[in-house]
Structure formats: C-alpha cells, structure tokens
Amino acid sequence: MIQKLADKIKKTHAPICVGLDPMLNYIPEHILKKAFAEYGETLEGAAEAIWQYNKGIIDATYDLIPSVKPQIAMYEQFGIEGLKAFKKTVDYCHEKDLIVIGDVKRGDIGSTSAAYATGHLGKVTVGSKTYAAFDEDFATVNPYLGTDGIKPFIDVCKEEKKGIFILVKTSNPSSGEFQDRLIDGRPLYEWVGEKVAEWGADHMGDTYSYVGAVVGATYPEMGKVLRKVMPKSFILVPGYGAQGGKGADLVHFFNEDGLGAVVNSSRGIIAAYKQEKYAKFGSENYADASRAAVEDMIADIDGALNAVK
Amino acid sequence: MIQKLADKIKKTHAPICVGLDPMLNYIPEHILKKAFAEYGETLEGAAEAIWQYNKGIIDATYDLIPSVKPQIAMYEQFGIEGLKAFKKTVDYCHEKDLIVIGDVKRGDIGSTSAAYATGHLGKVTVGSKTYAAFDEDFATVNPYLGTDGIKPFIDVCKEEKKGIFILVKTSNPSSGEFQDRLIDGRPLYEWVGEKVAEWGADHMGDTYSYVGAVVGATYPEMGKVLRKVMPKSFILVPGYGAQGGKGADLVHFFNEDGLGAVVNSSRGIIAAYKQEKYAKFGSENYADASRAAVEDMIADIDGALNAVK
Numbered sequence: 232m233i234q235k236l237a238d239k240i241k242k243t244h245a246p247i248c249v250g251l252d253p254m255l256n257y258i259p260e261h262i263l264k265k266a267f268a269e270y271g272e273t274l275e276g277a278a279e280a281i282w283q284y285n286k287g288i289i290d291a292t293y294d295l296i297p298s299v300k301p302q303i304a305m306y307e308q309f310g311i312e313g314l315k316a317f318k319k320t321v322d323y324c325h326e327k328d329l330i331v332i333g334d335v336k337r338g339d340i341g342s343t344s345a346a347y348a349t350g351h352l353g354k355v356t357v358g359s360k361t362y363a364a365f366d367e368d369f370a371t372v373n374p375y376l377g378t379d380g381i382k383p384f385i386d387v388c389k390e391e392k393k394g395i396f397i398l399v400k401t402s403n404p405s406s407g408e409f410q411d412r413l414i415d416g417r418p419l420y421e422w423v424g425e426k427v428a429e430w431g432a433d434h435m436g437d438t439y440s441y442v443g444a445v446v447g448a449t450y451p452e453m454g455k456v457l458r459k460v461m462p463k464s465f466i467l468v469p470g471y472g473a474q475g476g477k478g479a480d481l482v483h484f485f486n487e488d489g490l491g492a493v494v495n496s497s498r499g500i501i502a503a504y505k506q507e508k509y510a511k512f513g514s515e516n517y518a519d520a521s522r523a524a525v526e527d528m529i530a531d532i533d534g535a536l537n538a539v540k
Numbered sequence: 541m542i543q544k545l546a547d548k549i550k551k552t553h554a555p556i557c558v559g560l561d562p563m564l565n566y567i568p569e570h571i572l573k574k575a576f577a578e579y580g581e582t583l584e585g586a587a588e589a590i591w592q593y594n595k596g597i598i599d600a601t602y603d604l605i606p607s608v609k610p611q612i613a614m615y616e617q618f619g620i621e622g623l624k625a626f627k628k629t630v631d632y633c634h635e636k637d638l639i640v641i642g643d644v645k646r647g648d649i650g651s652t653s654a655a656y657a658t659g660h661l662g663k664v665t666v667g668s669k670t671y672a673a674f675d676e677d678f679a680t681v682n683p684y685l686g687t688d689g690i691k692p693f694i695d696v697c698k699e700e701k702k703g704i705f706i707l708v709k710t711s712n713p714s715s716g717e718f719q720d721r722l723i724d725g726r727p728l729y730e731w732v733g734e735k736v737a738e739w740g741a742d743h744m745g746d747t748y749s750y751v752g753a754v755v756g757a758t759y760p761e762m763g764k765v766l767r768k769v770m771p772k773s774f775i776l777v778p779g780y781g782a783q784g785g786k787g788a789d790l791v792h793f794f795n796e797d798g799l800g801a802v803v804n805s806s807r808g809i810i811a812a813y814k815q816e817k818y819a820k821f822g823s824e825n826y827a828d829a830s831r832a833a834v835e836d837m838i839a840d841i842d843g844a845l846n847a848v849k
Contacts, residue, residue, distance in 0.1 A: 254651065255666070263667075272667030304652045308659035309666075310673030311627065315620055336648055338682060340712040342563065343613045350617035357564070357618075358572075358581030364619030373647060375684045375707060377714035398684060403649040405686035408735070409728065414721040419728070423718065 232368050232393050233436040233443075233465065236330050237490050239297030245529045246490070248332055249292060249521075250469070250497025251320060252302035253281045257502040259514035262287075278312040281305075284517075285320045288501055289327060291518035292525045298330035300467075300495050321367055332467065332493075333367030336398065338380045345383035352395075353387040369394045371445060371467070374423050378430070385434050385442065394441035394465075397430070399423045399457060402447025402470030420446075420453065424460040431464050439491070440464050446484065448476025448494065455483035458491070466492045472499025472528070478535035489536060500524045541677050541702050542745035542752075542774065545639050546799050548606030554838045555799070557641055558601060558830075559778070559806025560629060561611035562590045566811040568823035571596075587621035590614075593826075594629045597810055598636060600827035601834050607639040609776075609804050630676055641776065641802075642676030645707065649688040657696035661704075678703045680754060680776070683732050687739070694743050694751065703750035703774075706739070708732045708766060711756025711779030729755075729762065733769040740773050748800065749773050755793065757785025757803065764792035767800070775801045780837070781808025787840035791848045798845060809833045 240246045255263070255277060262283050270276035289299070301324075306317035324331050337347040351370045354361040372384055372395045384395050400410055400420040410420045424444060431440030440463045446454050448470035458466065466484050470476045471494045484492040503509040503524035504517040512520035549555045564572070564586060572589050579585035598608070610633075615626035633640045646656040660679045663670040681693055681704045693704050709719055709729040719729045733753060740749030749772045755763050757779035767775065775793050779785045780803045793801040812818040812833035813826040821829035 252652070267667055272669045274664075274666065274671050274673070277664075277666045302648075302652055302655075304646070304648055304655035304659070308655040308664045308673060310659065310664075310671070311620060311624055313659075313673070314623060318620065336646070336682075337613070339611075339613055339645055340710065340715075343561070343611055346611075346613035346617040350613070350619065350622075355583075355586075355617045355619075357583065357586045358576055360581045362583050362619070364583070364617060364622070373645075373682050373684055375682055375718060376710050376712060377717035377719070379712040379714040401649065401685050403685060403688040405688040406649075408686035409684060409732065410686070412723040412728070412731065414723055414728075419718065419721070419723075422721065426717070 232330065233439050233441050236297060236465065236493065237439060239330065240490060240493070243295060243297055244533055245296050246485070246493050246532060247296060247528055248298040248300045248493050248495045249288070249296055249500050249525065250300045250302060250334070250495045251285050251288070251501065252305045252497040253284055253501065254305060255280065257498070257505070258284045259504070259517050261515060274309050274312040277309050278316040281313070282316040282319050286323060287518035288521045289323060289329070291522040293327040293329055295522070295525050295529065296329065298332055298493060299324050300332040300334050302334040302497065318365055321365060330369070331367045332369040332371070332396065333365065334371050336371050336373050338373030338376055340376050340379040341383065344380050345387070348384040348387035352384070352393045353391055369396060371396045371398065373398050374426065381430055385430060388441050389434055394443060396443040396445050396465070396467040397423070397427050399427060399444040400446045400450055400453050402449045406447065421456065421460060424457045427464055428461045431461065435463065443467055445469065448481055451480040451483060458483055458486070462486065468492055468494045472496040478531035481532060482535050482539045485536060494532060496528055500528065541639065542748050542750050545606060545774065545802065546748060548639065549799060549802070552604060552606050553842055554605050555794070555802050555841060556605060556834070556837055557607040557609045557802050557804045558597070558605055558809050558834065559609045559611060559643070559804045560594050560597070560810065561614045561806040562593055562810065563614065564589065566807070566814070567593045568813070568826050570824060583618050583621040586618050587625040590622070591625045591628050595632060596827040597830045598632060598638070600831040602636040602638055604831070604834050604838065605638065607641055607802060608633050609641040609643050611643040611806070627674060630674060639678070640676045641678040641680070641705065642674065643680050645680050645682050647682030647685055647689045649685050650692065653689050654692035654696070657693040661693070661702045662696040662700055678705060680705045680707065682707050683735065690739055694739060697750050698743055703752060705752040705754050705774070705776040706732070706736050708736060708753040709755045709759055709762050711758045715756065730765065730769060733766045736773055737770045740770065744772065752776055754778065757790055760789040760792060767792055767795070771795065777801055777803045781805040787844035790841060791844050794845060803841060805837055809837065
C-alpha cells in the first residue's frame with residue numbers, strides 16, 4: 232500500500248490528499264435541503280447531506296489525486312449515522328481506487344490498541360468468520376503511550392500491508408507546549424521522530440516504510456530536521472492552505488526523489504466555493520470549485536518542488 | 541457531574557469503576573451461542589453478544605458502584621454494529637444511574653477536537669434540532685497536541701457540566717519512553733500534570749475540578765507526586781488487578797478526604813469467572829462472579845484506605 236501511494240503520487244504528480252472533513256456549514260444549501268426533506272433535521276439527515284457532499288467532491292477530483300484523508304471526528308459527532316457516512320465514504324473512495332488515510336488519531340495500549348488497529352485497518356474475527364469494520368488503508372496514531380501503543384498497529388499493518396502515520400509535530404499553535412520541550416538538548420518531537428524511524432524499520436515497503444509521521448506544514452524548519460531523522464518515512468503534512476502553509480514552505484518535507492511527503496488540504500479544497508477566488512462557481516457547482524482548488528494546489532506544490540530541482 | 545461522582549463514591553464506599561471492555565473470548569458460551577443463533581456469526585451477532593454480556597454485568601453490579609468505563613475500542617473493532625452496542629451500553633448504564641466514563645482517548649485540535657467533544661459529551665446541531673450522539677458523562681483525552689486539543693473539550697464540558705480525564709502517566713510498561721523523559725529536571729508527565737491543574741482551574745465543581753487525569757496504578761510513586769501536583773483533580777487509575785496494581789499501592793492516589801481517585805478494573809471484574817478464585821460460579825453465573833469480584837475490590841481498596849487513616 233505504501234508503494235501504491237508512491238506510484239500514484241508519481242503518476243498524478245500530486246503528493247497530496249484531500250481532507251474529507253465535512254462540517255454542516257460547508258455543505259451547500261441545495262444538498263442540505265434535499266437531505267432534510269428526505270430524512271428531516273435528524274442525524275440521518277445530516278449523515279445523508281455529508282455523504283452526498285463528499286460524493287460530489289470525490290467524483291470531481293478522484294482522477295487528479297492519489298489519496299483522501301477523512302477526519303473521523305467530523306462523522307463521529309453525528310453518532311452511529313455519522314459513522315455510517317464515514318464508512319460509505321471510505322468504501323466509495325476505494326471504488327474510485329483512492330488510498331484512504333483514516334485520520335482517527337487513535338492510540339491506547341496492548342489489546343486495546345490492537346482493537347483499534349483491527350477495526351480501522353484489519354479484520355475482526357467472529358466465530359469462524361472475519362470482517363473488515365472500517366477498512367481504511369492508513370490510520371493516524373498518537374505516540375504518547377509509547378511502543379505498547381504502536382506495536383499492535385504495526386502487527387496488523389504487517390498482515391494487511393497497510394500503514395500508519397504517527398503524530399510527531401502537529402500543525403497547531405500550541406503543539407509546542409509539550410512537543411517542543413527539550414530533552415537532553417533536543418525537542419520531544421525529534422525523539423518521537425527517532426522512534427518513528429526505529430518502528431518503521433520493522434515494516435518496510437520497497438523503498439519507504441509503512442510507518443510514517445505527521446508533521447505540520449506550519450513548521451517548515453522542523454519538517455526539514457525531521458525529514459532527515461526519518462528518511463524512510465512518508466510525512467503526512469496537514470496545515471496547508473487554510474491553516475497557513477504554502478507550497479514553498481513544503482519543499483524540505485520531501486526527499487530528493489520527489490517523494491516522502493503527502494500534503495493534506497481540507498477546508499481549502501472541500502469548501503473552496505466559499506473563497507472569493509472560487510466564488511464564480513457558485514454553491515451549486517461546489518465540486519467544480521474543489522476540482523479547481525485541487526489543480527491550484529498541485530501546481531503550487533509541483534512548482535515549488537521544481538524550483539528547487 | 542463531578543459532584544455526583546464524589547457523592548456516589550461516598551455513598552457506595554467504592555471509589556471504583558468497572559471497565560466494560562468486552563472481548564469475545566471473555567463472553568460465556570451460552571451468550572455467544574444464543575446471539576449467533578439469532579444473528580449468525582456476523583458483526584450484528586458479535587454486538588448482540590457483547591450487549592447481553594454487558595447487561596448481565598451491569599445488572600449484577602450497579603448497586604455497588606458509582607461508575608463504569610466502557611473502552612470504545614472494544615466496540616469500534618466491530619464497526620457500526622459494535623458502536624451500536626457501545627451506545628446501548630451507555631444508555632443502559634444511565635438508566636441504572638451509573639456515571640459513564642467513555643474511555644475514548646480522543647484528541648485533535650480546534651474544530652476537530654470540538655467535534656469529538658460534541659459527539660461524546662455534547663449535543664450536535666442539525667438545522668433547528670440538537671442531538672446527543674454518544675452522550676457519555678466523562679471522556680478520556682490525549683494531551684500530546686497541547687491546549688488547542690484540550691480547550692474545545694473543556695468548552696463543551698462547561699456547557700454540559702461534564703468532564704474529562706487527561707492522560708498523564710499511563711499504566712503500560714513502555715509509558716516511560718516519552719512520559720518519563722526529563723525536561724528541565726522533571727519528567728514530562730509532571731509537566732502534563734501541571735497543565736491538567738491549570739486547565740482544571742478553568743472548570744471547577746464544588747471541591748473538585750471537572751478536569752481529571754489518568755495515572756496508572758502500576759506507578760504508585762508517580763501517583764504520589766502527581767496527587768500533589770493536581771490537588772483538585774480526580775485521578776482515574778487504570779491498571780488495578782489484571783495489570784498488577786493492588787489496593788495498598790493506591791492509597792497515595794487519594795486525598796485526605798478519601799476522595800480524588802477512581803480506580804478501574806476491567807478484565808479482573810468482567811471476566812472474573814475465568815479466575816480460579818471465582819471459578820465456582822461457573823460461566824452460566826459469570827455476572828455473580830463479577831459481583832463477587834467487585835465486592836472484593838471494594839474491600840481491598842477500602843481496607844487499604846482505612847489502614848492509613
């Protein structure tokens with residue numbers, strides 16, 4: 232699966248993923264209206280609106296991109312119905328041959344981490360049968376609990392040829408409160424990055440590891456250092472666009488082969504029609520606005536990468 | 541809700557919660573057989589077995605205890621059907637007036653953390669209506685992303701008079717990999733503990749804060765230090781029983797008022813019938829074995845607390 236990600240990035244020239252993080256206030260009126268007319272202002276109605284909204288964006292962008300990153304929190308807030316829309320989205324992305332990075336930020340220990348890994352990346356056994364519950368290709372994982380939290384994910388990933396991205400340096404302003412604190416003269420995120428490299432050595436693809444890292448676009452200098460600490464790990468880079476990151480900031484997240492990073496944009500793509508730049512599309516054609524925003528993002532990042540070649 | 545927890549602990553003399561972390565291999569044969577006969581060896585069948593198993597344990601123990609802590613990973617691994625069993629369990633515990641600590645270990649930033657908080661502790665808005673999705677009373681939260689990850693939970697908790705327990709020092713062997721690293725001469729978990737105290741000051745109940753901490757029973761010396769660092773925070777203490785913690789280890793997790801900690805046991809209670817000590821009950825009467833194990837746990841902890849009075 233990590234090789235598939237690398238191959239698809241090479242083919243599309245798009246080292247990006249589209250963050251499918253729907254908020255009801257992003258969703259165009261005509262979709263909400265239809266969903267509420269059918270299901271009422273209910274959790275089912277919200278889930279139907281989310282699903283139709285996602286489907287429009289996927290249909291309009293899938294040929295341009297290698298991967299998507301649905302943020303499960305945005306579905307989980309609508310409970311069971313929301314999670315059905317999450318699962319439907321994952322399955323539909325697979326139909327379109329997209330790689331699905333489940334942004335679930337799970338993390339626990341032992342059998343509990345194993346259960347999360349099973350639910351999101353593996354297969355659960357019921358009597359003599361097995362079932363894939365959510366069936367993403369990658370999942371994001373929190374490292375705070377140490378190896379006991381990570382190892383069960385890697386075990387499942389080995390069986391399924393799937394992967395994880397471990398939070399190393401997150402994109403938010405307060406990420407430094409703990410992540411930047413110095414331990415023997417080096418920040419915590421570097422120590423976590425070293426562990427990612429160590430864990431990653433245990434589950435290698437052809438050239439890259441199935442164990443990647445999350446490093447925010449908003450911290451390009453730290454990305455430069457972490458790129459070297461984890462040379463075999465893909466870096467999932469949130470914070471592009473709406474959070475402030477630009478293509479030129481991102482070049483050091485990549486290796487010299489032009490690979491090694493996948494940059495996420497959520498709001499900047501899925502709610503593009505709300506930006507002045509794409510307002511001409513109008514809310515009815517929100518998905519076309521998303522397509523234009525994807526094209527612009529690819530050009531921005533590809534341009535920045537070519538400029539340093 | 542934090543006052544309700546304190547009051548219920550005083551009334552029951554049981555500063556404990558029962559960890560509802562069902563694994564299929566804990567569930568007695570007669571329950572599995574019935575569920576599979578009705579729904580087949582399917583995710584629905586597994587979920588039905590989990591629900592019936594939980595119901596038996598709740599019915600047999602609810603009058604002895606203030607709270608339960610369902611571990612959502614154990615449900616999430618069975619996908620949508622598993623999460624329906626989670627929700628059914630939360631609702632049933634509320635019917636029995638139990639306080640429900642959702643062990644979800646969520647944590648993200650900004651609107652994403654807000655979505656998790658909404659889904660687990662708050663109410664989501666759909667048009668002109670609002671709905672509580674999972675509706676636990678407390679949730680566990682991961683601190684790695686800093687204040688940006690915690691603040692949205694506290695905002696929801698203030699509205700709902702609910703609370704969180706933030707991971708500080710976890711019970712697992714490798715928790716020290718990052719949590720014990722020294723920063724300016726003091727371990728990371730102490731710095732996190734200080735933040736818990738700071739965050740907690742922002743959402744106080746009568747005597748305790750709605751913002752608590754998770755500190756493993758397996759690290760009693762650290763519990764002693766952290767008790768003083770966060771005097772107004774309840775400490776949720778996993779790791780009792782199956783993971784090795786004993787009543788005598790736990791006295792320093794409590795304040796002098798006999799409050800301030802709630803000790804969790806999962807496997808030791810819910811799969812008690814599998815232990816030699818409770819084997820006489822037999823698998824048919826697994827719930828009675830759980831009741832006996834709860835009584836023994838209460839006596840162990842109460843005895844240890846009285847011994848130091």
